[in-house]
Amino acid sequence: ITCHWISPKFELYDIVLDMTNFPETHTTIEIVEKLQHQIKKFNLAQKNIISITSDNGSNVKAAISQMQITNILCTTHTLQLSINLDLNYIKIQKQLNPDIREPLDVIKDIETCWNSIFRAIQHLILLQPSINHLCSTLLNSVISNIRKDGEKLKDSLLSNDEFNICNKLIIILKPFNKATEILGDSKYPTLSIVTPTIEELKQ
Structure with a gap:
């Protein structure tokens, strides 16, 4: 999971938040729980997450949709x-x-x-x-x-x-x-x- 943001001075930043083991079945529910866990783990406010970039997996897209966050598919x-x-x-x-x-x-x-x-x-x-x-x-x-x-x-x-x-x-x-x-x-x-x-x- 990587995080990208722009500072008040319009400087670009990106960091690797975590490389999480995901042994569970990659269902929409499991993905939502995993993402929400990471958001809480790093004390991030979901309202400040403008978008999530992901692959084209239907399970991933459904999970992000359930979280009501804009999903930008990786071109x-x-x-x-x-x-x-x-x-x-x-x-x-x-x-x-x-x-x-x-x-x-x-x-x-x-x-x-x-x-x-x-x-x-x-x-x-x-x-x-x-x-x-x-x-x-x-x-x-x-x-x-x-x-x-x-x-x-x-x-x-x-x-x-x-x-x-x-x-x-x-x-x-x-x-x-x-x-x-x-x-x-x-x-x-x-x-x-x-x-x-x-x-x-x-x-």
């Missing part, structure tokens, strides 16, 4: 949901057409780490020459076991077409990466730039 979280939805479309197409090879099988991203898929693909493209060189070196080894490792690596390598898809994905995801960095900063107010940032992404 960067919404952007990541949109990206994940589009990437899942590729997986659905693969299920409908087994002949389509999924280009991202060998890339491991972390869903809760925003822009990780962008960084993973970007890093993979940078490493492509080194990976190809390693594969060639292993395949040309005079030691049979090493050549077998080379064959395994070759079988898992992305094809040129798949690397081309990755390059196109980088072009598509790069603006989202930039938008997430801009909207995720805590050094300046971001609510006022949400709309122009989204409009820029639509271009």
Whole structure:
């Protein structure tokens, strides 16, 4: 839980209030109780809480609504949901057409780490020459076991077409990466730039 406020001199402040263990079921009632406990714990007046920024979870939104506090949904979280939805479309197409090879099988991203898929693909493209060189070196080894490792690596390598898809994905995801960095900063107010940032992404 983080707290953000502006001083009478219009100076921005933000602190981490707590990192709370939440073993209970994340129901609306439990979330309300947890938030109210934190408000009392830090002796905060609820009337002074202008808004709460949260993800898009229906349970979280319902809890904040019950507390009658303005809920501002995290724009960067919404952007990541949109990206994940589009990437899942590729997986659905693969299920409908087994002949389509999924280009991202060998890339491991972390869903809760925003822009990780962008960084993973970007890093993979940078490493492509080194990976190809390693594969060639292993395949040309005079030691049979090493050549077998080379064959395994070759079988898992992305094809040129798949690397081309990755390059196109980088072009598509790069603006989202930039938008997430801009909207995720805590050094300046971001609510006022949400709309122009989204409009820029639509271009």
